[in-house]
Amino acid sequence: MLTIDEAFRKFKTRLELNDKEQKNASARQTEVRDYLDTKFKIDRSFLTGSYARWTKTKPLKDVDIFFVLKSSEDHYRSKAPSVVLTDFHNALVAKYGDKTKKQNRSINVDFGVKADADDNTDYRVISVDVVPAFDKDGDFEIPDNDLGRWIKTNPKIHAEKATAAHQAYSSEWKGLVRMVKYWNNNPRHGEKPIKPSFLIEVMALQCLYGGWGGSFDREMQSLFATLADRILDEWPDPAGLGPPISNGMDTARKNRARELLLAAGREATLAIDHVRRGRNGEALRAWRELFGPKFPLS
Ligand SMILES: Nc1ncnc2c1ncn2[C@@H]1O[C@H](COP(=O)(O)OP(=O)(O)OP(=O)(O)O)[C@@H](O)[C@H]1O
Ligand SMILES: [Mg+2]
Incomplete structure (x- = not known):
């Protein structure tokens, strides 16, 4: 025994990320990035949060992806956080449908993957959190809808x-x-x-x-x-x-x-x-x- x-x-070990899951997360990142590139001026995107730190649990859901916007999108920073979140939400609903949710600091994109009774997803990511972000003095600014202002963060x-x-x-x-x-x-x-x-x-x-x-x-x-x-x-x-x-x-x-x-x-x-x-x-x-x-x- x-x-x-x-x-x-x-x-x-079961709660660790494996190669297949990382491949799927990267593919989803690329897919969402390619789509959002047609809607916004994005400087770069990266997988972050607990996923990138190896502290995410299973099943893999709400994997954070920062989308760092170019300075040509700076107009958003002088507006309420809900404006950029609503624009990202509208864009993502058009591609991913009604399950796309506007959250406090991000948009949740659900890929329709279901975990089984053992919490397995066949190595697929259930959902990602799309976080619009701006560079700010070596840190980032991200929207916080509940607070009604932009907050600073530094995943590094x-x-x-x-x-x-x-x-x-x-x-x-x-x-x-x-x-x-x-x-x-x-x-x-x-x-x-x-x-x-x-x-x-x-x-x-x-x-x-x-x-x-x-x-x-x-x-x-x-x-x-x-x-x-x-x-x-x-x-x-x-x-x-x-x-x-x-x-x-x-x-x-x-x-x-x-x-x-x-x-x-x-x-x-x-x-x-x-x-x-x-x-x-x-x-x-x-x-x-x-x-x-x-x-x-x-
Ligand atoms: N109050 C905060 N101030 C600054 N940065 C924050 C704050 N809350 C979260 N963050 C940053 O944003 C990232 C994403 O937040 P989130 O709530 O998804 O946490 P997480 O660490 O990814 O955990 P989870 O496994 O639940 O997804 C965090 O990992 C952290 O780097
Ligand atoms: Mg997270």
């Missing part, structure tokens, strides 16, 4: 912080982040406990400290406990540019997230206890229940 360590390693700084954290944690940090994000997406919660899921990564920059202890189950147990402990705090943008990442939840939602994180911590404790009592199968089932179908039972 699979040991808990083997199961976690398999789980970790986020990527550097993630890389540093990963290295300081025996190269296990990104895997742990993907696992907690997968827990967060488990449909048994109904609404996601933590929103945006980027907050999990931002918190993990501080909540995973002291170095990798050597066992996934103990790491998870203590990570859930620490996240519960600190979910009510304010979490600024790690790059010091945009609005706090913790602004995505009101107090009620933060309290709900706290309860669910505490419950996850208790489930982790029970799973660890099963192993101590020689009940390996029970432990595997407990972790599977906690995370979802990508956690292996065999």
